[in-house]
Amino acid sequence: MVSDIEQQAANAASRYGWQGPYRIEDAAVSGMNNTTRIISCGMDKYVLRLYNNHGDADTVRQEHDMLKALSNEKLAFRIPSPVYNLDGSTITQLPDGKLACLFNYIEGERPSPEKSTHVEALGSACGELSRILSGIKFRAVSGYSPYYDLAETYASMDKASLLGLADSDAGIAERIPKLEYLQKERERALQACMSVAQLPQQWIHGDICFGNALSIGDAISGLLDFEFVTMDCRAMELAVLLVDLLKPELATGSKERLELAARAFQTAVPLTSVERNLLPTLMRLRLLDVALHFAVRYRDGLDGPEVLADIVDNCAFGCEWLAFNPLDF
Incomplete structure (x- = not known):
């Protein structure tokens, strides 16, 4: 039986223009506030986020506006880059009203506070x-x-x-x-x-x-x-x-x-x-x-x-x- 979360992830993924077959997998680490899934398509990987805290598109839009502004800056590390869906938006609204976004995958592991x-x-x-x-x-x-x-x-x-x-x-x-x-x-x-x-x-x-x-x-x-x-x-x-x-x-x-x-x-x-x-x-x-x-x-x-x-x-x-x-x- 498909869980509500897996159905939401599948619904969100279907709203993007994939260049071939894609696979949705659990993330190794998922945050406490939102649900995260990894999507692989060929050699490319992406991060799908399902927002659990709120359904406020303006708040997500502000987040994406900030990421866009920062993308023009020279940083020593990478930051998330939102992917546009088939509607030409970086914000995807699901049938139940929940919001979802897709980001390019960033390589790396969680740093350790003990190091x-x-x-x-x-x-x-x-x-x-x-x-x-x-x-x-x-x-x-x-x-x-x-x-x-x-x-x-x-x-x-x-x-x-x-x-x-x-x-x-x-x-x-x-x-x-x-x-x-x-x-x-x-x-x-x-x-x-x-x-x-x-x-x-x-x-x-x-x-x-x-x-x-x-x-x-x-x-x-x-x-x-x-x-x-x-x-x-x-x-x-x-x-x-x-x-x-x-x-x-x-x-x-x-x-x-x-x-x-x-x-x-x-x-x-x-x-x-x-x-x-x-x-x-x-x-x-x-x-x-x-x-x-x-x-x-x-x-x-x-x-x-x-x-x-x-x-x-x-x-x-x-x-x-x-x-x-x-x-x-």
């Missing part, structure tokens, strides 16, 4: 992209809010709603102390959002992490998934990457990896002293945004309880680690 060469290389690539993005000038027409708009973005996931998720699953109920801790961190972070909003602003990728990068050897070969591109404070780009290095399994050597990534980023984009001092606050904002984002996905039936439980564990760990470990940026 210092990969940490430094991704920090440098993140800084290079940030420097280029600072020169991109077009008006945001849709998309995601900046991280410092946390209160408005997650107004529907207030304290009562967040803690109320524990009523739906025993595993979530076991994490009530962590949910309460994250709520207190949320209230604390909201007090700093006005100061964050005064930092230098520009376009940011918004989700650079090891899962959205590719490497060949010690070098970064590609940066992926520009879905969350938005106008925000520029230092948030670095903060997002740093948070990806704050996980329980990476606890040993975390401080050294964080400072290595930050130094590498700043070879391309030197931050002001105010930005550097606020980096721990920006990292908390990222952690809280991730926790609330997946709380909403769980509430809306997009993820199971085990996904949210893992996210809560990681985000609570990150906030607590920041509280007890001063950093030198």
